[in-house]
Amino acid sequence: MSDFFPIFDFIDIFWTPWSTPQDYIWNGKIVLMGFFVSASCGMIGSFIVVRRLALMGDAISHGILPGLVLAFIVSQSKALLPMFIGACAAGMLCNFCIEWLNKKTPIKLDSAMGLTFTSFFALGIILIAQFANNAHIDAECLLYGEIGYIPLEKHIFIGDFHLGPRPLVFMGVVLISITVLIILFYKQLMVTSFDLTLSVTLGLPVKIFHYGLMLCLAFTIVSSFESVGVILVIAMIIFPSITASFFVTRMPNILFSTIPLSAFYSIGGFCFARWFDCSIASAMVVVAMLCFFVAWLVGKENGILLNFTKPKTFSKIK
């Protein structure tokens, strides 16, 4: 137990990873990957959280497992396209099953979610055990991933220009496309998230936006699962916007504050993992949780310290 917590060596944690150019490039890729994943999840997550679908991310990320495994078995490779198709199909099927059970049967939403994604996940694990025993895909890798191996992945070149490891480039593209999509459809996303009745009266295709958002979520999960694992994804959907909501209340501000928060999670997680010698992705989540506690303590809105004397909620006064 005594050596469970290592000695805190300031130089080793904060300086050594960045001391030589090789280390700098190597570790920079890891931190950048963490930032890309958190930022893209955080931005989608801001909308997911206000739609009260926070656990849908959990459900979908578990539900895509059989799709991934089937795609792997069929294509016999970890190529991106079949994996992506398989995962999206499984994720959409999972989503559809949940909604169908909720609407057409007496099963309630929470049970429908729990029931569907655990069954999908179980199916995925059995498929792995039966058919993909010697494959490079296993459930543990899916669950916690290993972001530290990012620089070892195949690199992408455009002409002579060296772009970077494949997952990193891909995640960067995902982040940019999500940002563009949110900017393009900002108004529609806002109105469908906050006032469903108004958006129906305005004639907006509410269903399409819902499924579009779910597809974006599935897209992000698939492109990041291999390197960071689903736990980080679920956490990053919820933590940034919730933490930000202790300081700002307007949606654009929440969206903007996911960027510095993600950067902080990524760097903090890297340092934490460097000290604690553990998985980087989970260290990022632990840092995110610490940030959440700090925000809860000192936050302007509903923070413990600043609102200590105020009545807790309006309903209590009545």
Add this chain to the structure above:
Amino acid sequence: MNATKTFSLTLIFLPISQLLASTKDLDFFDRTLRFFSFNDYSVQVVVLGVIFMGIGCGLMGGLVVTRRLSLFSDTLSHAVLPGIVIGFILGGFKSSFVVIIGAMVAGFLGVTLISSITKYTKIRLDSALGLVLSGFYAMGVCFLTRIQKLEFGNQSGIDRYIFGQIAGISSTDLYTIVISGVLILAIIILFYKELLVTGFDSNFAHSIGLPVEFIQYIFWMLLAFTVITSLQIVGVILVSALLIIPAATASIITQNMKTLLLWSSLFAVVSGIIGAYLSFLGNSLPTGPIIVLCSCCIFIIILFLHWKNGLLLKWYRLRGKEKKIAVENTLKAVYQELEVQRFSKDLILISDLAKRRRVSVPEVCQEIIPLIEQELAFVKESSNPKLRGENKIALSPKGWSEACRIIRNHRLWELYLTNEVQYQADHVHDDAEKIEHILGDELVRKLEKILSNPTKDPHGKLIPSQQDIKRGYMHIQ
């Protein structure tokens, strides 16, 4: 009944297991015999473990699902991971007792965090659950990867907590499972009323002086205890499935809480035994996922094929009603067409009918076919078996009285809405359109009495009289 159910379910799963066994080149019958003769010590441990786990999970699951806490149980099962790892380190990788204590502490912290987040901030329950789930689980993974890299990191014992490995359970593990199953059973029997009332109406429970918060915490601790003892068999991620799926299956069958608890634990036990058996057949199959898939299969079977609430049967009944309503709507259209012609003829053109129904001619021909089959209408002057727009149809006596009855229902209801319920005359049609198919004789008599046998509806149209219906044919003026 239960025995036959188990037997029939085994029959369903036999071909699947045979398939699995044949692919693995195992002696299928030998293993089946070994499993069901119940002589092997390992088989005894596994089956007893699965039975008591099923009882515990089924009972707690019933309470969880009716309280709509399914995702809460999922969160709890993830949140105990850091406690398990810490317990492993403190207990020197041997004592499962310390692990349980550690997991209980982590579960308690998780529950407290969720309830204080929802109580003291504006964060909604689903986000709070997600926060605690991912945060605690990540903390667990953090510790886990840490001790994997340490020198004493013999973590072979921990891995089975994540995906579950039934073959690895020892007799002490079995004792904890049995004790937890019996404990849950005893607590539910003793405090059945209290648990029921706090679950369904906590305000009422508060008003009769029950310590609601205390009972809630006891319930959560019991849930954590169930989750932890089942972890070794099904693993962290899937333990919530074992709570949710059997209870959800039972909730399709019954609305009564006691019956629900009974069914739910039965389903959990049955799927546990089948899962253990299948996992025993094929060596590489992980137990937890197999058990979950079995209970999912039972869920799907019950959902579709249950004799009272099954979807297929419901769908079949609905189809029958829809057909009846379609026939009645067509009859009504024929009547209205005749009415427009002031009943001067008894034949109408199919193309006119199509115009009135606002559909195309081929569609209206499709609608007429069941009418002819049920001898409610017949086609005049046509040697061609295929219906066309220029063909004419007439109502048979039976069809005529049926059409009169529907129209009468419709117009009586419209009149009732305008005269007695003070609706505007232009608002009553849609309501009447629905109710005309359902009104029974008794209700029609009542309406007649209330409206004192009217002859005209609010739009000034004649209401077909009882004589019209009884006469069974159209009188041409």
